[in-house]
Amino acid sequence: MKKTISSLGEFGLIEFIKKHNTKSFKYHNVCLDIGDDCFCFNAYNNSKYVVTTDILIENVHFKKEWATPEQIGQKSIEVNVSDIASMGNAKPLYAFISLGIPKDTSIIFIKKLFGSIKNTCTKYGIHLSGGDTVCAKDITISVTLIGVCYGKPISRNTAKNGDLLFVTGTFGDSLAGLEILSSGKNNLTAFEKNLIKKHLVPQAKLEIANLISKNITITSMTDCSDGLFKSIELLTQNKGANIEIKNIPLSKNLIKYKNNDMDELYNYSLFGGEEFELVFTINKRDKCKLELLVPGAKCIGTITKNKVIFLENGKEKKFKYKGYKHF
Amino acid sequence: MKKTISSLGEFGLIEFIKKHNTKSFKYHNVCLDIGDDCFCFNAYNNSKYVVTTDILIENVHFKKEWATPEQIGQKSIEVNVSDIASMGNAKPLYAFISLGIPKDTSIIFIKKLFGSIKNTCTKYGIHLSGGDTVCAKDITISVTLIGVCYGKPISRNTAKNGDLLFVTGTFGDSLAGLEILSSGKNNLTAFEKNLIKKHLVPQAKLEIANLISKNITITSMTDCSDGLFKSIELLTQNKGANIEIKNIPLSKNLIKYKNNDMDELYNYSLFGGEEFELVFTINKRDKCKLELLVPGAKCIGTITKNKVIFLENGKEKKFKYKGYKHF
Numbered sequence: 257m258k259k260t261i262s263s264l265g266e267f268g269l270i271e272f273i274k275k276h277n278t279k280s281f282k283y284h285n286v287c288l289d290i291g292d293d294c295f296c297f298n299a300y301n302n303s304k305y306v307v308t309t310d311i312l313i314e315n316v317h318f319k320k321e322w323a324t325p326e327q328i329g330q331k332s333i334e335v336n337v338s339d340i341a342s343m344g345n346a347k348p349l350y351a352f353i354s355l356g357i358p359k360d361t362s363i364i365f366i367k368k369l370f371g372s373i374k375n376t377c378t379k380y381g382i383h384l385s386g387g388d389t390v391c392a393k394d395i396t397i398s399v400t401l402i403g404v405c406y407g408k409p410i411s412r413n414t415a416k417n418g419d420l421l422f423v424t425g426t427f428g429d430s431l432a433g434l435e436i437l438s439s440g441k442n443n444l445t446a447f448e449k450n451l452i453k454k455h456l457v458p459q460a461k462l463e464i465a466n467l468i469s470k471n472i473t474i475t476s477m478t479d480c481s482d483g484l485f486k487s488i489e490l491l492t493q494n495k496g497a498n499i500e501i502k503n504i505p506l507s508k509n510l511i512k513y514k515n516n517d518m519d520e521l522y523n524y525s526l527f528g529g530e531e532f533e534l535v536f537t538i539n540k541r542d543k544c545k546l547e548l549l550v551p552g553a554k555c556i557g558t559i560t561k562n563k564v565i566f567l568e569n570g571k572e573k574k575f576k577y578k579g580y581k582h583f
Numbered sequence: 584m585k586k587t588i589s590s591l592g593e594f595g596l597i598e599f600i601k602k603h604n605t606k607s608f609k610y611h612n613v614c615l616d617i618g619d620d621c622f623c624f625n626a627y628n629n630s631k632y633v634v635t636t637d638i639l640i641e642n643v644h645f646k647k648e649w650a651t652p653e654q655i656g657q658k659s660i661e662v663n664v665s666d667i668a669s670m671g672n673a674k675p676l677y678a679f680i681s682l683g684i685p686k687d688t689s690i691i692f693i694k695k696l697f698g699s700i701k702n703t704c705t706k707y708g709i710h711l712s713g714g715d716t717v718c719a720k721d722i723t724i725s726v727t728l729i730g731v732c733y734g735k736p737i738s739r740n741t742a743k744n745g746d747l748l749f750v751t752g753t754f755g756d757s758l759a760g761l762e763i764l765s766s767g768k769n770n771l772t773a774f775e776k777n778l779i780k781k782h783l784v785p786q787a788k789l790e791i792a793n794l795i796s797k798n799i800t801i802t803s804m805t806d807c808s809d810g811l812f813k814s815i816e817l818l819t820q821n822k823g824a825n826i827e828i829k830n831i832p833l834s835k836n837l838i839k840y841k842n843n844d845m846d847e848l849y850n851y852s853l854f855g856g857e858e859f860e861l862v863f864t865i866n867k868r869d870k871c872k873l874e875l876l877v878p879g880a881k882c883i884g885t886i887t888k889n890k891v892i893f894l895e896n897g898k899e900k901k902f903k904y905k906g907y908k909h910f
Contacts, residue, residue, distance in 0.1 A: 281708060281710070283708075284676060284677070286710065290711065295677065295712040295713040297712075299632075303626065305632075307677065307679060307713060307727075307729070308713065309679040309681050309713055309714060309725075309727060310681070310715050311681040311682075311683060311715050311723070311725055312717075313683055313717060313719050313720075315720075316717060316718050316719060317717070347610075350611070350622065350624065352622070352727055354636050354637070354638040354725050356638060356723065381608060383608070385613075385616070385617055385624075385634065386617050386621070386622040386634060388636055388637050390640060390643060390644070391640075391643050392640050392643060392721070392723075393640075393721060394721075396638070396683065398636075398638055400634075400636060400679055402634070402729070
């Protein structure tokens with residue numbers, strides 16, 4: 257059988273790139289290399305630049321029938337700001353947008369898309385700095401965002417045994433929103449509309465990320481783009497964690513959508529992607545300080561030496577990774 | 584009639600973006616804004632970073648039937664290095680690659696594509712620093728390249744009246760190569776193979792750009808990606824030029840391909856795109872110095888106050904812009 261990219265998967269491809277990467281030289285000043293939420297390089301005077309890139313493709317990441325051009329534009333910036341946010345104490349500065357646009361796209365669509373990209377950039381103080389526009393079969397939006405990081409960028413892989421694992425926001429809503437959109441259902445209820453909104457216009461947690469990283473030592477952090485299960489895996493490489501699954505925050509909207517079915521709710525909250533919430537660890541001595549600073553942050557577990565274990569009322573509950581796969 | 588993106592065109596879209604751009608703040612340290620070959624921002628200690636981005640899409644910019652994965656990979660890096668080169672006295676440092684890959688793409692294809700991206704990066708001392716991989720209908724390669732510029736970046740729009748207009752290399756070959764590929768012709772002659780090579784694996788003129796910008800005051804510069812006619816237009820905004828069209832360098836391959844038909848040769852050399860040669864201006868006092876430094880560089884005209892005029896044996900010859908349009 258011919259081996260296809262589908263069998264390798266996204267994380268496999270990143271591993272492949274890392275393995276086959278070019279040699280880094282001293283002048284590159286690499287501070288945090290490929291494979292984290294951002295790449296980071298040291299500039300002079302101790303300043304550090306963080307860079308992230310994401311690509312959104314029509315009918316893969318969004319559909320014109322489901323999302324307005326404003327929503328597509330906003331999401332394309334928010335997901336990149338979210339990566340910068342997870343570096344801690346960072347400020348996004350420059351956005352580069354490459355657009356692939358089908359020939360028959362209306363000027364009105366482009367104006368709305370760009371208006372929204374511009375507005376979202378303005379919200380975060382980002383300067384629209386460059387780009388490329390080409391013809392394409394499907395709308396393609398590639399965004400590269402450069403930011404400055406005022407301290408040491410927070411890596412995914414630096415939690416210590418005994419650290420507490422915290423999250424912001426709720427989980428599973430975005431997947432539920434996507435499902436409702438896919439079903440083509442009309443006459444939506446209020447909670448269904450809320451779930452859809454969470455999918456279409458996620459909000460980067462830049463303010464919270466900066467607030468906590470300025471005031472507390474965050475020992476590791478990531479933004480949750482591929483599901484909470486995956487985020488936990490990323491923060492516990494060569495380590496483990498005890499996760500209290502009942503502590504994972506769920507929205508009232510999701511609970512209604514799943515009629516309070518706990519097994520279903522666990523699946524949505526662990527394996528739904530595109531939440532863009534912060535998942536991070538702190539030393540347990542900082543627990544009270546954090547909870548005073550961000551009352552909405554919830555502790556969902558503890559970092560251990562061994563493997564990741566999910567606990568429900570003290571009893572182990574097994575889950576297998578079935579997160580969203582790009583290929 | 585509904586206005587579509589096709590009626591706006593690429594340069595129209597860039598103008599649109601510039602007009603609707605976000606306000607720039609002091610902390611952005613903008614040194615050269617959107618609309619030039621690179622965006623440039625000042626870091627501390629007088630260092631300047633230059634950034635460029637380009638997107639290549641299957642069946643728009645390349646075809647798998649025509650180009651090997653190695654050629655596609657190399658070109659995706661060369662075209663971005665070419666933008667960095669045209670800033671003068673610059674060094675590319677970090678590459679960010681976003682890939683859209685169809686599900687059925689073979690691992691071998693990806694290995695070859697990435698191997699070539701890696702090798703081309705190594706050639707220029709670039710560190711492969713990040714990226715994103717997603718599923719797509721057509722192969723999509725979005726590259727963002729960050730470099731450092733050791734002096735003042737050379738803009739497109741700073742030539743002075745009386746400056747001499749120089750070019751490196753020959754013009755029209757890439758378009759001829761594309762035509763030969765499109766014709767599906769077999770049993771290619773040596774000159775046809777050479778023309779195809781110029782189209783498939785262009786070479787960025789980084790070394791020459793650094794050599795001349797270190798030793799001579801280059802008053803303006805661009806890399807020729809959308810045809811020489813367009814490059815001249817970019818260097819003469821609010822100015823003019825007298826261009827001696829007989830001085831535009833032509834390759835023996837192109838002359839053979841067009842059977843020495845001068846009118847055809849003018850059209851190919853002015854309106855063929857994707858040459859990635861340098862087009863630049865200098866003060867006329869530096870002519871001899873330049874010609875000693877880069878014997879291959881050719882003077883094709885003089886910057887004037889008024890409009891661009893093409894001259895053949897002292898007589899004006901009219902051309903209308905019919906360069907490659909993306910939309």
